[in-house]
Amino acid sequence: MTQASLRDRCAGPRADLAAATAAALHVVAAVLVGRHLQDTRRTLFVHWPPLFADWSPHLGPGTPAAVLVAGAVVAYGPSVAARLPWRRLLLAAWAAALAWTWSLALVDGWRRGVAGRLTTRNEYLTVIGRFPDIPAALRDFTQHIVSGSPDPWPAHIAGHPPAATLTFVLLDRIGLRGGGWAGAWCITVGATACAAVLVAVRALADERLARRAAPFLVLAPAAVWVGASADGYFAAVAAWSVALTALAVTGRSVAWAAGGGLLFGLTCYLSYGLTLFALIGAAVLVAGRRRVRERPVLPLLFLAGAAVVPAVFTLTGFDWWEGYRLLVVRYHQGVGGTRPYGYWVWANLACTVLVTGVATAAGLRRAGAVLVRRRTAPRAEARLAFVVAAAVLALLVADLSGMSKAETERIWLPFAMWLLPAGALLPGPRAWLAAQAVLALLLNHLLFTGW
Secondary structure (H helix, E strand, O other), X not given: OOHHHHHHHHHHHHHHHHHHHXXXXXXXXXXXXXXXXXXXXXXXXXXXXXXXXXXOOOOOOOHHHHHHHHHHHHHHHHHHHHHOOHHHHHHHHHHHHHHHHHHHHHOOOHHHHHHOOOOOOOOHHHHHHHOOOHHHHHHOHHHHOOOOOOOOOOHHHHOOOHHHHHHHHHHHHOOOOHHHHHHHHHHHHHOHHHHHHHHHHHHHOOHHHHHHHHHHHHOOOOHHHHOOOHHHHHHHHHHHHHHHHHHHHHOOOOOHHHHHHHHHHHHHOOOHHXXXXXXXXXXXXXXXXXXXXXXXXHHHHHHHHHHHHHHHHHHHOOOHHHHHHHHHHHHHHOHHHOOOHHHHHHHHHHHHHHHHOHHHHHHHHHXXXXXXXXXXXXXXXXXXXXXXXXXXXXXXXXXXXXXXXOOHHHHOHHHHOOOHHHHHHOOOHHHHHHHHHHHHHHHHHHEEOOO
């Protein structure tokens, strides 16, 4: 081994540790500055800045299971992911992500951690009774967004296009009523985001990197917020949109593009901000540009699929653009208009560190290094780094917009899922996985993460 290569091998881990340390210090700064601002000015409207949470050290029925799952994934996750047949790995990753998310949710108990999450005054289940006639409710939806309008929607309903609320209305219609079923839906569907990202990484990069990424996706601190918030469900829909598009640009069948477009259209009608997933989708098309040139029908199929959900809602009477315009008004009428941009524009990123973990910070450093030397880097790593960079860009645009001040640990879950695969670039994964697990366990046992 040459002296230069030995120096490179030693410098890499040191730089990883420096990136992780810088991320941790960023969180500490956000906590200290946020605590000062909240104590002196009362303008942050969070009890444990930068998170929307309360200090509440506790144990719960999910504690033993969470510790057991964490220990098993740290000890055996990398080796199992390396040798399982691919389809079994996808199923195992989903099952492990489910176990991890359910365990963390149940640390707070069934009622507080799952069944009561979506029944609080700002949540979706409080308005189920206002949808006896779904087409009529959609036609009138924008009439109740702004505060001061007749019967204004609660915050989360007003803050999203109606597909979000309609999901829970339809669950109620088929007999899956109440907060328990709604929470179970969000956890079960939300955990599939892990498998979706793995499918996309394998298609765009290679199977080796997908296998290396699997334990990081399973043991993500993000699971604290996936269980049980609607944003976990949104994250899965967005992730499968990208995964199906990735299959279309790398596989034999271009029909996947229509499915990817259909789910992208649904994503945009679940959350206004998730239109930024167009950046990640564009990165997928660029990564598969050779296939796109060979089969020009592919983007047409994607656009055709993407038009379906908007067409249905528009024909029913909901105007997405009017809804977004009124949301901006509502946002500035509430605490969003008071929370200081100068703090949240960087403190939001501290929330992202807590959602994705310090291992992801180190992985992002590695991804950045790959992009810098992309001409000489392995092609698979360069493709992975490119898609991760698109997710970072989408997140930064959301941050700079000023429409995401606080609560981004939940709101940005869909973007966070695409930062986690950067962990595949890290050597010595078990130590990093242990750091991820410890962070999630501390967050869930020391804080009560409400929304």
